[in-house]
Amino acid sequence: MVQVKMESNLLGANELLARKNRNLFAGQGLLVVNLMSSPGSGKTTILERTIDVLGGQLKMGVIEGDLYTDQDAQRIEKKGVKVIQINTEGACHLDAGMVGNAFGQLPSGDMDLMFIENVGNLVCPAEFDLGEDFRAVVISTTEGNDKPLKYPFIFRQARVILLNKIDLLPYTDFSLDKFSDDLARLNPSAPVFMVSGRTGEGIKTWTEWLLGEVKRKKP
Amino acid sequence: MHELSIVEGVMNMVRESALQSNIMKVNKLKLVIGRLSMVLPDSLQFCFQALSQDEFFRDAVLEIEQREILIQCGKCKQQFVLEDVYCYICPGCGANEVEIIQGRELYLDYYEGEEN
DSSP: OEEEEEETTTTTHHHHHHHHHHHHHHHHEEEEEEEETTTTTHHHHHHHHHHHHHHHSEEEEEEEOOOOOOOOHHHHTTTTTTEEEETTTOOOOOOHHHHHHHHHHTTOOOSSSEEEEOOOOGGGGGGGSSSSSSEEEEEEEOOTTTTHHSSHHHHHHHHEEEOOOOOGGGGGGGOOOHHHHHHHHHHHTTEEOOOOOOTTTTTTHHHHHHHHHHHHHHH | OHHHHHHHHHHHHHHHHHHHHHHHEEEEEEEEETTTTTTOOHHHHHHHHHOEEETTTTTOOEEEEEOOOOEETTTOOOOEEEOTOOOOOTTTTSOOOOEEESOOOEEEEEEEEEEE
């Protein structure tokens, strides 16, 4: 009988490709945001609003992850922004290899800010580094304030959190106090922006913060 | 998470390595998973049972070592085992800049097998 020592990281292949992506993005001074949430939280609507505000002053691109359709990509395309669709054919998350391939199809060296809209899922995407600069997690008031505690890992990893559908707050049992308390323990350094994709409320504060991040990344 | 694809990945890794090491049959595989890796040991075992029907893996045992979440405070530098996965505040000094230094592991440590 022999023992063979392996010490092989099971996500090692992905992490290698993520590092490659990260170097590629850094070389172009491009800020890359991995946008994550559960299905229906409003990622695409927030993207549309963000493009409305920043599209005039920044060159933006979007990689859209979706199981089968290109509906979200069509919405983004209408905003006049370069978009590449990835269909995961049922897989629950994007991985670094998929993002690297999609990035190769975007015009090279011609962007300031790129969003990767991940598959709607609060579990698996958290485990896969795509080479992004940071992760932005969207949660909406209609989902309930318990989501950070139910999916602590994804909220812990977020650099920034957007609370969407703030216009619907009076019609839900969402407790802002409880939500803030939970995040203060889980991820105290992440700023939280309260927005409404539908009315546009709060979008300006979010885009101003984002613009600061883009400028910081520029060489 | 996606335990089936993880187990498949592990088995491919072992098969490839065994071929080079002239190992004909595997007796044991040892995985290390951290509590933050979001992989369920029971589910890994189930998937392994389902996939290990061939001669090469049939008698193999999958051993899984789970690692606690260990945090280190950026201020007072003390280390703590994190019992509550929801609270990343230093139990020693109350600072909120803690670093996770253990608990994200997800790797194949070693396997044992019989040589040809």
